[in-house]
Amino acid sequence: MSAMPGSLGGGSRRRGHLSGLAFHGFLLFSLAIGVATLGALLVQVVLEGWRYVDGVLLFEPPSAEPAIAGAEPAILATIFLGLLLIALTVPIGVGTAVYLEEYADRERWYNRWLEVNIQNLAAVPSIVYGILGLAFLVRGLGLGRVLLAGALILTLLVLPTVIIAAREAIRAVPGSIREGAYALGATKWQVVWRQVLPGATPGIATGSILALSRALGETAPLLLVGALTYVSFNPTLLGDFTALPVQIFQYIARPQEEFRGVAAGAIIVLLGILLTLNSLAIFLRNRYQRKW
8 A cells, every 4th residue: 555655656756757858858959940940041042142232232223224223322221220219219228217216206107007017018029010000100200212201110129128137237237236236326327327226237238239130120110100212322311211121122022032141131231230339239238247
């Protein structure tokens, strides 16, 4: 009678161990599929496009002739969009995160309403933001299909993500840091400015740059605010524009086979920009990260 519970317990442990091994194997299989698919796509793009990453692609405007087709206006517009996103998203996002974490009264209904809406907006599809920009910015405010409208739409798209990342970074700063500063006579603003924000800088920078990387790869919102326009000149803040993802789409849609290689070269340039931003995020995180 005493051996029966032990045998039952041993069988349960064996089944649990086998289940754990099966689940671990399934995770590795899923990871292998994702890595293999991504690797195959990257290899195909590099093999088709590396010959086209030259001065023509980087410094010439688009053309109907593949031999002289470039993407300089789209590359410059992508860089301008990135700079505008940093200038608009980081101050608003970090300021909102500081208010919600350090100043907001959680008992107030409008603060709870704000938090719920930020969480919901982070999951809204990007095409919805494009429709909003077309209705409110381009037509409602009369801003037109210009570079500034595209930057504002992408700002609205990634702002919830930046706010959430900044809140998590601020929340990770230990409360003892705040308490020590208060004990020394610091004011609320001095604690936030000199203790909390420096401690949260790595997380804020990482989240902001990763959100920027996502925005620069978006196409759907820009299509609705005029980025599909053929642009053969360098963009201005209040002028017509196109972006690198849209330019890639335009080249792939052309019937000539040579444009496939030009599009692959433009993809390599876009990947280079995104990998540079991601590397910068990793550098900032490792450089300024603090261990509490």
